Amino acid sequence: MRNAGNPQVRVTRSARRKKTVAARWDGDIVEILAPAHMPEGELREVIDKLTSRLTKKRSRKEHLSDDDLTRRARRLNREYFGGRLRFESIRFVTNQSQRFGSCTPARGTIRLSDRLRRYPEWVLDYVIVHELAHLIHANHSADFWAAVNVYPLTERARGFLIAVSLAEGEVDGVGEEATPDDLR
Secondary structure, eight states, X not given: OOOTTSOEEEEEEESSOOSOOEEEXXXXXXXXXXXXXXXXXXXXXXXXXXXXXXXXXXXXXXXXXXXXXXXXXXXXXXXXXXXXXXXXXXXXXXXXXXXXEEEETTTTEEEEEGGGGGSOHHHHHHHHHHHHHTTTOSSOOHHHHHHHTTSTTHHHHHHHHHXXXXXXXXXXXXXXXXXXXXXX
16 A cells, blocks of 8 residues: 555656656656756755645545535536536446446436546546436437537547556457447
């Protein structure tokens, strides 16, 4: 188990990097990309600041509640569907390892894989919009995709999810699962 306050840090120095220091999560490790010539003391200060910022941001996302999801889904419903869609519940679940989300239109229930907590907010928003669209189109028809494509980052989010699925070894080659039409 990782210590959320003090994650492991891996520093990669590069002669090609001239001025900036970047930080990103690589699993539970904070990867720091730094210029090769940066003095160790100066780099240590930057590492501390960036690690703290990343840890706080991750902590906020990990504590995203089902109530937060409901508020987010209501906002996206208003923004992209004129508020006309009705759903009973939306929640994170831990038993969806093959799909990122699912919707039962007859009951108005939406379930999202808790893996989405690790991904950027615009990806979470895409999955919510995708599942909301199933409330009016219980398939992946052209009308369904027209409804989903009102979300401006649809293609970018789909590409992100395809890449994540391939990287996590969830798909074997490129097929239906690799094109998250049904968010598998």
